[in-house]
Amino acid sequence: MAKTTASAQTADQESPELKITHPLSEMAAMFFRNYAAVAGLVLLVFIIIFTFLGPYIHTTDPFEMVWAPFTVPGEEGFLLGTDYLGRDILAAMMVGGQVSMAIGLAAAVISVVIGVTVGAFAGYYGGVIEEALMRFTEFFQVLPTLLFSMVIVALFGASLLTVTLAIGVVSWTAVARVTRSEFLRIRELEYVAAARSGSARDGYLIFRVILPNALPPIIVQANLMVGSAILFEAALSFLGLSDPNTMSWGQVIGSNRPYILDAGFAVAIPGFAIFLTVLAISLIGDGLNDALNPKLRQR
Amino acid sequence: MDTDPLLSVKDIVVDFKTRYGNARVLDHVSLDVESGEVLGIVGESGCGKSMTALSIMGLVPDPPGKITSGSIKIAGIELVGMDLDRLRQIRGKDIGMIFQEPMTSLNPVFTVGEQIAESVRLHENAKPKAAMERAVEMLKAVEIPEAETRAGAYPHQLSGGMRQRVMIAMALACRPRVLIADEPTTALDATVQAQIFDLLQDLQEETGTAIILITHDMGAIAELADTVAVMYAGRVVEKGTVDAVLSRPQHPYTKGLITCVPHLEPEPPVERHELLEIPGVVPAITELGKGCAFAPRCSEAIGKCEAEKPQLLATGKAHFAACWVAQQEQAR
């Protein structure tokens, strides 16, 4: 009681200075107050510039043998050295990063679309539909995701498309659970109950009324999905289950793996690139979480 | 005073660091409890009643709280600044405590018997079997039917009243000299409240344990307590024997509290507020001024009240009040 009075008082005192701000700019302010998140954002922007603009400056073909294999980083003008075929690792980092991030993003989009759909319908309709959909989700949770996607890639061939689909199709369960619990919460709120008792159609309620309000935790989860999809792709490539004609960070690691004792850098460098990217994404995720969930913030 | 009282709280100051600055939660609180006595502490929520109890137990949440100064002695032994190992031997052994929320104050993953027995094992070096026997004995003492079976029950299998009985059994298991009961009935149904008060009274008569009964229920004070302390905004504003305080309240705040309870009529009757409540709210502890904290709500306030804090001074035999108006009348 004393506390509420205190905060009310403080708010009153501050009110003359308060400006009415757009919720988005308020969120942005909250995000930028989290230094780790800002550092993550800066890091990610840097990585994106490096991978997408880098090849225009450093024009070496990553598939071409340019020097003796296993040139140590820094020597002979190769900043990051050369791999087991004498290919420039710096060029491979740039081009490979494009693929890694593109697959990560695309697979995350697939899993978010599946997860939101399953979770939304389960949470909105409840009853038998919810039961069935959640059992379906549980079923996917039982299958070890990596093995499952390995099976898909093995059966349908390793191409960019199948790898992306294989990752997206196996990793949507977390999104579904988050979406469902948000829907369960929001559908009980008064304004939704009011809309439901009216003549609003289900589709309108699900996508126009509830979903926008359920977005914050979904966005946070989706952001993390991009990170784990990048890791997932790297693991598949490391195992040799990626499109052999494209270059990705995981693929650089996988192809140089037999030589780790001779040239550890050829493996450590792309691994570090993946680590930095996913780290940046998860730092951003923490910041988004702070910015989008004001309730958590006050604790 | 020739002999030390059983429990003596002297000039205790507790500060909390908050985002809005330092909050003085207890401001020079002094209380004495004699052996076998029941002391009632009353006041509105947030006035420092519970914090007084936690200070005695050494359980002020730190951070953000801290006992800044003062002394708490039990049988002459200083508790403030005592190292945790020794303090722990006193907690549960010399001082037992019952909390407000029986629903959440028992550990959900242990049986109630285990939880009572743990206390006995800790303080009396009892073997598990003997400790469990004592636990069953205690459950019988707090009038729980089928005590042997109930000892094996988990808290969630018992009702709120039952759980509070378990809490009492646990607090009394090592026959403490002082029992602190922090609003023991607030969370319970009215009928159960009466039962718990009856039980406390019976146990008090049986064991002679001194009790500090913290409540906002003036009726319970009238029935159970020997002496009473009225707290407001972290200070004791009036204290004395129950007789003296309830029949001749000196502080306007005490008068207000008493008139809130219909059947407690002071002699001579004080003027009743229409709605039987004290106007205004307890001020936030961070915004206390230099005067009497009650002054803004007080109908009798004079100029001095806003300017200077009144001290707790005798206004009668075994009766003290911290009020300029009462003290002036006394002086006249």
Place this chain on the structure above:
Amino acid sequence: MGLWQTIAKRVGYGLLLLVAVLILNFALISIAPGDIADTIAGDMGGADASVIEEIRTRYGLDRPFYVQLWRYLSRVALFDLGYSYFYNTPVTTLILEKLPATLLLVFSAQILAVITGTLLGVLAAKKPNGAVSLTVTFLSLFGFAAPVFWTGILLIILFVSIFPIFPVAGMVDVTVEGGFFVQALDVLHHLILPMVTLASIFLALYSRLARASMLEVLGADYVRTARAKGVPERSVYYKHALRNALGPVVTVAGLQFSAVISGAVVVEAVFSWPGLGTLALQSILARDTPTIMGILFFSSLVVIVVNILTDITLRLIDPRIKAG
């Protein structure tokens, strides 16, 4: 509902899940491009049209979809997962041979991660702004972001070139001779690096979870009650608080088990650990479909069993949990 009834219910449900896995297996094979008869013939060393026709009849590939599915399910019910032409061995035999190595890796890593993660979490919760707390925060960032194979390779580089005290490949050293105890020690010696690598991902998650869970529990009224009756701080943390804080950790550890198996596939590849993951990879490269499908089935079976065990553990930890 009693414990046994709950278990029976969970087992029944687990069996349904297994049937679902089999149907998925079957559906995947059926819609995959390429002719199974061709593949089988290829595995047998090539064949002409008449042989392929014979394979079709023998395996019932000419029968309707549902008949094929039914035959598949009833064979699996007898633990007949088909025959691997690549290894020239029944799939079940092949898997049972490799399963113990994977189970050893997966369980030891999971136990290591849960125990150290919980301990770290408890220590961190004692001082929410202390050094351990900071470590937990960094660890959880690292654990999420570091690719598991990268961690493993870094460990290999470290333990080959700098501290050559652990073997970095395989599960046994064939030159080691001796009784059971010596052999077991040798396996443990080989186990350490893969186990630590696999545990590192989950350790981070569990320590963060245990920290949050402990912080919440330490604020609970019953912790204050324990202190008020003079319980030593050690016992307040490790008995009164921890038992309550374990629930979320155990729940998540159970949910993560299938992820641990996924991680094990990669770790096995890094450390040449002779388990199901290595077998899976080899059979994929060899296009040995019955084996890879059998592995998917067996790993799901392990996950389901672990889920049931998790449920039982949760009920033992917290008496409030009813059958759900």
